[in-house]
Amino acid sequence: MLERTDGVVLERAGRKRGETRDRLLDLAERAVLEKGFAATSIxxxxxxxxxxxxxxxxxxxxxxxxxxxxxxxxxxxxxxxxDDLFGRAAELHEDPLHRFLIALKLFAEMLADLPGAHPGCLAASYCYQDTLFSQEIRDLNAAGVRAWRARFRGHLAEIAALHPPRIPVDLDVLADMAATLVEGGIMVSRVLRDGAILPKQILAYRDHIRLLFLREH
Amino acid sequence: MLERTDGVVLERAGRKRGETRDRLLDLAERAVLEKGFAATSIxxxxxxxxxxxxxxxxxxxxxxxxxxxxxxxxxxxxxxxxDDLFGRAAELHEDPLHRFLIALKLFAEMLADLPGAHPGCLAASYCYQDTLFSQEIRDLNAAGVRAWRARFRGHLAEIAALHPPRIPVDLDVLADMAATLVEGGIMVSRVLRDGAILPKQILAYRDHIRLLFLREH
DNA sequence: CCGAAACTGTACCCGTGGTACAGCGCCGGC
DNA sequence: GCCGGCGCTGTACCACGGGTACAGTTTCGG
Incomplete structure (x- = not known):
């Protein structure tokens, strides 16, 4: 035990590797999502x-x-x-379109079940302060968005091969629409302090996919 | 002319009133969109x-x-x-659905014609640093997003009255989808440094509206 | 020529990021 | 059982930025 000048007693039983580091990351993530990186003080x-x-x-x-x-x-x-989300959806159906629709439903449910609203997206937070960061970090962020695009584009290509779309459609744009609605949905949810908006936007995307690819009646 | 709190009207003198103030606002807007409010120094x-x-x-x-x-x-x-955008669209067609589709096309063209990418949205920038700001500013931001919702909801209500949607749809969600795609589109455009993404997302929203309300084929 | 608008100049306080570096307790391994 | 290194602490110091306070100066219209 050690006493600091302010009287706080610290435990110093040889902390495990990365334990304090992880705590710092947790605290920083919360603070950055709340007020941005520049306003988060060491x-x-x-x-x-x-x-x-x-x-x-x-x-x-x-x-x-x-x-x-x-x-x-x-x-x-x-x-x-x-990975987990699309993995679970793959267990529930064989057809790529229905897998995708199931995954979107699961995604919307997951977001709706969050206590309060979604805390925010680090990628978006960084995006609006990007001159603060190194090129490396900006590239990391871009790679993250491109990974979203690639993932969704992959599913959409499988879908389009089996289910010709009702109108001509650019699969990259349709893939980006997912990331776009998530990022925009988080923003609108936050500003209006209504956590229900984000999952509803995901379901609106799901409706768009249904209208484009699903042949019924 | 400036009206003071005590009601006295002051006339401009020295440099023209608001000239320097406007220049400060221009500079601040650019800087805030680039790196955020906290990182913008006086x-x-x-x-x-x-x-x-x-x-x-x-x-x-x-x-x-x-x-x-x-x-x-x-x-x-x-x-x-x-106002200008929807006003011009109203001059070009009588039907609310086609007016809306025209307005979205004009909007997408406007965004595509910007030199480089869209500089960003102040509302989104503030949103990700919102604990920095007073309640008044956060309320202002929320009112702005609600104004978007009300505007789009108004057009959509007119459309739905004349053109029953192909599937059941919540007009508030569909209205928020516009703001969501714009905010998300700006974010994805910025991160990937590709100004074409935002207008394409607007056109994807337009496709969704067409699939929902337009009876053809 | 007067008065007010639109500034300038100076001086000072605090918080924050960042640097530098010596020291110390605890734990695992030899 | 002692030793080295990991995971810190303590102290001292610097520059910059937000903000306060307030007196003085320039410019222009009436």
């Missing part, structure tokens, strides 16, 4: 994490390295979530 | 405007008042642009 993070400034700079060379670690972790988790 | 604005810090605080009580003036001006201009 000081507030170290107070919340119960460490000193030196401790912060032990884990991250500078604020830019924090930004990079934050985005990398965010994009990795994002991939895992979507 | 210092860079006064250097670019060729005035001193005292000059800045003559025009704005603090940075918050700059933020408010910036957003107010932005939302006002936005209204004018959309």
């Amino acid at each position: 000081d507030e993070l170290i107070v919340a994490a119960g460490i000193t400034k030196s401790g912060f700079f032990y884990h991250f060379r500078d604020k830019g390295e924090l930004a990079k670690a934050l985005l990398t972790r965010y994009l990795e988790r994002d991939e895992v979530i979507l | 210092d860079e604005l006064i250097v670019a405007a060729g005035i001193t810090k005292s000059g800045f605080f003559y025009h704005f009580r603090d940075k918050g008042e700059l933020a408010k003036a910036l957003l107010t001006r932005y939302l006002e201009r936005d209204e004018v642009i959309l």
Whole structure:
């Protein structure tokens, strides 16, 4: 046990590797989504994490390295979530169109079940402060959006091969429409403080896909 | 002419009234869209405007008042642009559905004709830094998004009355879809540095409207 | 020529990012 | 059982930016 000048007693039972670092990332992610990267001070993070400034700079060379670690972790988790979502949808149906429609429904449900509204998207937050970041980080962000496009385009190509669309359609545009509605939906949800808007927009995208590809009546 | 809080009307003297103030707003808008409000320093604005810090605080009580003036001006201009767009579309066709489709085409053309990509949306930028701003500013932002919803909902209600939709549809969701695709489209365009994405998303929205309401084939 | 609008100049406070570097407790491995 | 390195702490210091305070100056219209 160690007592700081302010009287706070710290436990110092040799912390596990990456434990404090992960706590810093968690705290930073919340703060950045709330008020942006520039307005998130190192000081507030170290107070919340119960460490000193030196401790912060032990884990991250500078604020830019924090930004990079934050985005990398965010994009990795994002991939895992979507893999899981489309994986589960694939177990439920054989046809690519119906798999896609199921995945969109599951996605909308997942977003609707969040307590309160969606906290926001790091990629969008970074996008609106992009001159603050290195080219490397901007490239990382672009790669993330392109991964979304590639994923959705893949599903859409399978669908279009089996179900000719009712009107001519550019599959890249249709793939980007997913990312666009998610990003825009998060923004509109946040501004209006209504968490229901985002899942409804996903379902509107689902309707568009149905109208384009589904042959019925 | 300026009306003071006590009602006295002041006349312009020295430099033309609002000239420097407008220049500060122009510079601030560019900077905020590029790197966010928190990262935009008063210092860079006064250097670019060729005035001193005292000059800045003559025009704005603090940075918050700059933020408010910036957003107010932005939302006002936005209204004018959309009024003009839908006004021109109304001159070209009598049917509300075709007017709407024409307006969306004009909108997409306008966005495609911008040199480079769309510079960004202040409302979205503020949204991702919203704890920095006063409740008043957040309310202003929400009112702006609600104005978009009301405008589009009005057109859609007229359309739905004449052209029953092919599938059941929530007009509020369909109205929000416009704002959502614009905000998301700006974000994706920026991240991928491809100004063509935003207008294509508008046209995808147009396709969705056509599939929903247009009876042909 | 007067008064007010639209500034300038100076001085000062605090918070934040960032640098530099010495030291110290704890744990695993030899 | 001791030793090295990991994961920090402590201290000191710098520049910049937001913000406050307030007196003084220029310019222009009436």
